[in-house]
Amino acid sequence: MSGAAHGHDTPVFVFVDLDDSLFNSARKCPPGVPLEPAALLKNGEVVSYTNPRQRALLHWLRQGATIVPVTARSAEGFARVLVDFPGMAVVSFGGVILDAQRQPAPRWAQHMQAALAVSREPMQQACASMSAWLVEHEIDAWVKVVEENGQAQYLLTKHRAADAQVLAQLAEQMLRPWAATRPGWRVFQNDNNLTLLPPGLDKSYAVAYLMAELRAQGDIVTVGIGDSLSDAGFLSLCDYAMAPQGTQLGQRLWECLA
Ligand SMILES: [Mg+2]
Structure with a gap:
């Protein structure tokens, strides 16, 4: 049987929130672990860091998947993220989809302008x-x-x-x-x-749009990662979902199960 029939070749896309999912602001970082700068303030000061577990997760994801950031950060705030995301990205709570060259996807821009x-x-x-x-x-x-x-x-x-x-x-x-x-x-x-x-703005709308575009070219596996209640919508669209332990969404999930 071919790889395609097994599903081995089905591309994996990870839609991942950034702040508190892949890195944290300094005040939330665990003490005593080696931190690496992950995002800057407008004045160039480092404001967020990755810890070793977050870096390991990122490394693992990069090996087998295409990572698509899905963030509340504006395009300008996303540009101050030091972690490298070479492909497309969803910013401004889904208001803007950026391509790999950091240009807004024109059809989505048109849609959001009207919305x-x-x-x-x-x-x-x-x-x-x-x-x-x-x-x-x-x-x-x-x-x-x-x-x-x-x-x-x-x-x-x-x-x-x-x-x-x-x-x-x-x-x-x-x-x-x-x-x-x-x-x-x-x-x-x-x-x-x-x-x-406002009505019409949600991470899940932009992720649904991207998923439909990707699936029009062939089947994909989707994974969602997020820490906030505002991530729950786009996580629910994914085949698999992850929430970091101890976060708002992680806690809510465990409370529901307890
Ligand atoms: Mg977050």
């Missing part, structure tokens, strides 16, 4: 409301609309001292009530990232 056009104004409103709330309640956080090529993608709030509890309160008191009255808008918080996603 997000109506969200710009409400997102600016949410940003203004959030800014006012932060001032009024003297919360030391910043908020911004993440944009790609001039197009509003999603709202991001971070606490300057990385106080996740303050962000959780902010989500409950301000952002979730805002989203609850607007169909399709979703709020995610994981640690010091509080995000508001």
